[in-house]
Amino acid sequence: xxxxxxxxxxxxxxxxxxxxxxxxxxxxxxxxxxxxxxxxxxxxxxxxxxxxxxxxxxxxxxxxxxxxxxxxxxxxxxxxxxxxxxxxxxxxxxxxxxxxxxxxxxxxxxxxxxxxxxxxxxxxxxxxxxxxxxxxxxxxxxxxxxxxxxxxxxxxxxxxxxxxxxxxxxxxxxxxxxxxxxxxxxxxxxxxxxxxxxxxxxxxxxxxxxxxxxxxxxxxxxxxxxxxxxxxxxxxxxxxxxxxxxxxxxxxxxxxxxxxxxxxxxx
Amino acid sequence: xxxxxxxxxxxxxxxxxxxxxxxxxxxxxxxxxxxxxxxxxxxxxxxxxxxxxxxxxxxxxxxxxxxxxxxxxxxxxxxxxxxxxxxxxxxxxxxxxxxxxxxxxxxxxxxxxxxxxxxxxxxxxxx
Numbered sequence: 070x071x072x073x074x075x076x077x078x079x080x081x082x083x084x085x086x087x088x089x090x091x092x093x094x095x096x097x098x099x100x101x102x103x104x105x106x107x108x109x110x111x112x113x114x115x116x117x118x119x120x121x122x123x124x125x126x127x128x129x130x131x132x133x134x135x136x137x138x139x140x141x142x143x144x145x146x147x148x149x150x151x152x153x154x155x156x157x158x159x160x161x162x163x164x165x166x167x168x169x170x171x172x173x174x175x176x177x178x179x180x181x182x183x184x185x186x187x188x189x190x191x192x193x194x195x196x197x198x199x200x201x202x203x204x205x206x207x208x209x210x211x212x213x214x215x216x217x218x219x220x221x222x223x224x225x226x227x228x229x230x231x232x233x234x235x236x237x238x239x240x241x242x243x244x245x246x247x248x249x250x251x252x253x254x255x256x257x258x259x260x261x262x263x264x265x266x267x268x269x270x271x272x273x274x275x276x277x278x279x280x281x282x283x284x285x286x287x288x289x290x291x292x293x294x295x296x297x298x299x300x301x302x303x304x305x306x307x308x309x310x311x312x313x314x315x316x317x318x319x320x321x322x323x324x325x326x327x328x329x330x331x332x333x334x335x336x
Numbered sequence: 337x338x339x340x341x342x343x344x345x346x347x348x349x350x351x352x353x354x355x356x357x358x359x360x361x362x363x364x365x366x367x368x369x370x371x372x373x374x375x376x377x378x379x380x381x382x383x384x385x386x387x388x389x390x391x392x393x394x395x396x397x398x399x400x401x402x403x404x405x406x407x408x409x410x411x412x413x414x415x416x417x418x419x420x421x422x423x424x425x426x427x428x429x430x431x432x433x434x435x436x437x438x439x440x441x442x443x444x445x446x447x448x449x450x451x452x453x454x455x456x457x458x459x460x461x462x463x
Contacts, residue, residue, distance in 0.1 A: 229363065
């Protein structure tokens, strides 16, 4: 039997015409080439002269996890560097100086980590972000990313996930394995994710466990959800009761509303 | 030890090189670009090349047996005007990146470029 797979949707291309800014505050900070720390609900961006030099999010594995998870760098070597440095970015610069890691590998991990944590830091939030002017972040030897580039890439990544599977529930809920109606093939990278689905771990927890970028894991999780291999665990809390119906309108000025409608239609 | 930009500039010294990029095939993001891109747009080229790379990397038919290394070394596309050479980068950390070299067909030497790009991909992440 021939298994015909529906090809996944194409990777979106950045929309250069989109003028939508993810965070008006961030746009303003980029324009004034600010230096400091922007703390948002799901992550933190470190800006130097209006460029993102470092990003952190509790949802994305940090540079330390990416570098040590597969033995690229010994955990002890990272800890030694971190103990001498003011933060993960400076620790990475120290590793670059000492030549413990190849430049390309460090640059690649740094860019991966900035775009990955930046994606979560710029996620819609329920609380306003706040910015602290601070002269500690600076443009160093490792690559930095223009704010606009990070914003555009974050929007593109949202679109990519949405096209793969439009329900975002699997991004944050604990995942369970599901029985697909038709066993769609699973790629080796998806297999690694699927093997860690245990009803407790979330997608970002699996990313940390794999030492893999969280966004890359979300891509695989949405593909697995679309193919019916995984599903988000339903929340235990009951659905909130439906809102009460609006109070009955006792005296609507129907005639006025009709005149208004007619006037609008006549425009 | 070369960084991303030095690696791409080195690729541009190959005969016939028109443009080069380091691209993530999961997201379609270009992490570095130099020179020209077909149609003048590196971002679109990166997203399209990432599609091709992902298909090659994920479909079992093209994979070499064995674990731990990228399933595919490179993907080559030729047309009457140019060659496209995609070289997967084998990193010791988890990643999904490849080098994309665009070569003019008249001046380009595909065999030489393939060997050199493989060496550059190794040096980029191994030093």
